[in-house]
Amino acid sequence: MVDPLSVAAAAFQLWALVVVFFIVLPAMFGVSLGVSGVYIQILVRILQWATVRIQRGRHEQPGAATPSTGIIEHSGGSMEEELEQLRLSRRPEAGEFTLSDVIYFCQKGLESIVEDQVTQRFSSEELASWNLLTRTNQNFQYISLRLTVFWVLGVLVRYGVLLPLRVALAVIGLWWLVMGTSVVGFLPESSVKNWLSELVHLTCYRICARGLSATIHYHDKENRPRKGGICVANHTTPIDVVILANDGCYAMVGQIHGGLMGVIQRSMLRSCPHIWFERSEMKDRHAVTSRLRAHVCDKNKLPILIFPEGTCVNNTSVLMFKKGSFEIGGTIHPVAIKYDPRFGDAFWNSSKYNMVSYLLRMMSSWAIVVNVWYLPPMTIQEGEDAAHFASRVKSAIARRGGLLDLAWDGGLKRGKVKDCFREEQQKMYSSIVVQNGSQPPGAIRAPHEDE
Amino acid sequence: MGSRASTLLREEEIEEIKKETGFSHSQITRLYSRFTSLDKGENGALSREDFQRIPELAINPLGDRIINAFFPDGEDQVNFRGFMRTLAHFRPVEDNEKNKNVSNTEPLNSRTNKLHFAFQLYDLDRDDKISRDELLQVLRMMVGVNISDEQLGSIADRTIQEADANGDGCISFTEFMKVLEKVDVEQKMSIRFLH
Numbered sequence: 056m057v058d059p060l061s062v063a064a065a066a067f068q069l070w071a072l073v074v075v076f077f078i079v080l081p082a083m084f085g086v087s088l089g090v091s092g093v094y095i096q097i098l099v100r101i102l103q104w105a106t107v108r109i110q111r112g113r114h115e116q117p118g119a120a121t122p123s124t125g126i127i128e129h130s131g132g133s134m135e136e137e138l139e140q141l142r143l144s145r146r147p148e149a150g151e152f153t154l155s156d157v158i159y160f161c162q163k164g165l166e167s168i169v170e171d172q173v174t175q176r177f178s179s180e181e182l183a184s185w186n187l188l189t190r191t192n193q194n195f196q197y198i199s200l201r202l203t204v205f206w207v208l209g210v211l212v213r214y215g216v217l218l219p220l221r222v223a224l225a226v227i228g229l230w231w232l233v234m235g236t237s238v239v240g241f242l243p244e245s246s247v248k249n250w251l252s253e254l255v256h257l258t259c260y261r262i263c264a265r266g267l268s269a270t271i272h273y274h275d276k277e278n279r280p281r282k283g284g285i286c287v288a289n290h291t292t293p294i295d296v297v298i299l300a301n302d303g304c305y306a307m308v309g310q311i312h313g314g315l316m317g318v319i320q321r322s323m324l325r326s327c328p329h330i331w332f333e334r335s336e337m338k339d340r341h342a343v344t345s346r347l348r349a350h351v352c353d354k355n356k357l358p359i360l361i362f363p364e365g366t367c368v369n370n371t372s373v374l375m376f377k378k379g380s381f382e383i384g385g386t387i388h389p390v391a392i393k394y395d396p397r398f399g400d401a402f403w404n405s406s407k408y409n410m411v412s413y414l415l416r417m418m419s420s421w422a423i424v425v426n427v428w429y430l431p432p433m434t435i436q437e438g439e440d441a442a443h444f445a446s447r448v449k450s451a452i453a454r455r456g457g458l459l460d461l462a463w464d465g466g467l468k469r470g471k472v473k474d475c476f477r478e479e480q481q482k483m484y485s486s487i488v489v490q491n492g493s494q495p496p497g498a499i500r501a502p503h504e505d506e
Numbered sequence: 507m508g509s510r511a512s513t514l515l516r517e518e519e520i521e522e523i524k525k526e527t528g529f530s531h532s533q534i535t536r537l538y539s540r541f542t543s544l545d546k547g548e549n550g551a552l553s554r555e556d557f558q559r560i561p562e563l564a565i566n567p568l569g570d571r572i573i574n575a576f577f578p579d580g581e582d583q584v585n586f587r588g589f590m591r592t593l594a595h596f597r598p599v600e601d602n603e604k605n606k607n608v609s610n611t612e613p614l615n616s617r618t619n620k621l622h623f624a625f626q627l628y629d630l631d632r633d634d635k636i637s638r639d640e641l642l643q644v645l646r647m648m649v650g651v652n653i654s655d656e657q658l659g660s661i662a663d664r665t666i667q668e669a670d671a672n673g674d675g676c677i678s679f680t681e682f683m684k685v686l687e688k689v690d691v692e693q694k695m696s697i698r699f700l701h
Binding site: 158477478481 | 536544559563566567568623628644685699
């Protein structure tokens with residue numbers, strides 16, 4: 056009679072061996088066994104089949120709601136054009152107030168109530184077709200038995216097989232980071248130390264990436280950020296760091312936390328210079344900028360990684376870049392990151408989920424498939440101010456990543472919009488009403504931030 | 507594996523809203539998920555703050571007046587029915603051909619009702635008259651600080667003079683309709699759904 060406990064112990068040992076030899080070690084050396092490639096292909100096939108089934112099912116049920124990328128058609132003209140059209144029916148000459156002017160504001164207001172450009176960026180993207188994850192099931196109804204079976208199978212596979220595996224990998228990766236950086240920290244300053252530190256960081260991030268089943272496609276590697284530069288990217292999730300650090304070493308910038316994060320941050324600091332700020336220091340913009348500038352000036356130091364949006368956005372658009380990062384000087388290396396939403400929703404909705412539940416959700420998705428584009432370096436031009444430079448970089452990133460370029464501030468996630476934008480609208484309207492030729496009304500659609 | 511949004515909205519309710527407002531089934535479910543996403547307090551009703559959280563509405567000079575239109579007198583919360591009833595004013599008129607309104611009452615999105623919505627943006631105290639004061643207040647909202655009191659006053663006077671047919675110094679709804687008789691309200695005050 057075989058003892059069940061020893062069987063369990065043997066099974067666990069075998070599993071641990073498989074994990075170490077087939078996943079951890081290849082990950083550390085950047086070698087791929089091709090398993091994840093096959094997995095992704097199978098997934099794509101299944102999801103395509105599911106899409107077809109859902110579409111067929113939807114044709115048979117005409118009452119079902121069809122999700123789309125936009126609910127309504129927005130009136131396109133500028134304030135000037137729209138008001139002119141309203142008045143054309145009344146007076147041939149433009150200018151002066153008419154009672155019908157209110158209709159323009161009314162229409163714009165109602166359109167924004169039904170669908171606005173900003174609030175939807177702070178919640179997960181709605182998919183055109185369901186990807187068999189419960190969490191993205193917003194508008195999809197029961198279609199067929201086979202689909203349900205697949206979904207159940209999916210749940211079993213994701214939570215029973217993939218999740219424990221990924222959690223184990225993540226734990227190993229982080230443990231390795233802490234131990235490795237502490238050990239390297241004991242060495243004297245030398246090029247060997249730097250090389251070892253880079254190795255430790257890289258291997259840790261690679262293990263973590265495996266821990267998320269992340270398939271990362273890097274494009275234009277020749278534009279990879281170099282030492283002494285600043286790397287800026289659009290921000291969707293804290294995992295962005297892991298994604299980028301898989302292909303290069305960066306000096307991280309951020310606030311020092313307590314708990315586990317703090318331990319990791321402090322041990323990282325031992326082997327190579329990252330820039331961690333105390334909470335009180337973050338408020339002093341001047342101090343922050345000068346510290347960053349000092350780091351950038353040293354050409355031997357690793358490139359800094361900054362996310363100028365200041366908050367996580369849902370990866371359908373790029374919000375306003377805060378100009379602080381662009382006042383430091385140095386070369387900016389823009390990077391565009393786009394997650395493939397079919398395999399998992401990477402966006403961290405920090406008002407809905409805390410870090411731990413977010414990571415668990417990530418680890419129980421199908422996979423994370425990312426495209427990373429390195430853009431050619433940009434520098435501030437003569438006579439250009441930081442805000443303008445910031446929006447130039449932002450447009451470049453948005454174009455490359457296929458994201459919408461919006462001028463709204465990421466701070467709107469939590470805060471109210473500033474009064475100055477309403478005043479801008481009022482000013483524009485006033486100049487149309489009192490057209491005495493002093494101020495040509497501009498066709499400004501999105502607000503600018505002038506500090 | 508049901509749809510989370512529409513299980514909270516019963517089929518009977520959807521039918522009632524369909525009859526009352528004329529929106530289609532899919533439009534109602536779509537607007538319901540918009541309603542729930544705006545409802546941060548998750549209590550089935552929207553408050554004025556929920557509306558003001560929409561940045562594009564917050565920068566609209568008449569944002570507060572538009573928000574006010576959703577709240578009947580003295581109330582601070584609007585439920586989904588009230589929300590839909592107000593939005594129904596902005597349904598395109600040509601849709602009426604598809605969903606013939608069985609009852610004899612005028613549909614919510616008729617030209618008259620659309621104009622009445624616009625009228626109420628001016629009529630602050632809801633007494634069915636736009637007084638000079640009310641007009642001045644709304645004008646002030648639209649232009650901010652960029653126009654002087656005297657200039658604004660003369661604009662208001664001129665507007666009332668042109669519109670006021672019976673000489674009572676106020677603009678009634680009939681007079682308002684006369685002024686806007688040539689405006690293509692059906693087109694300009696309609697929200698077109700993409701499907």
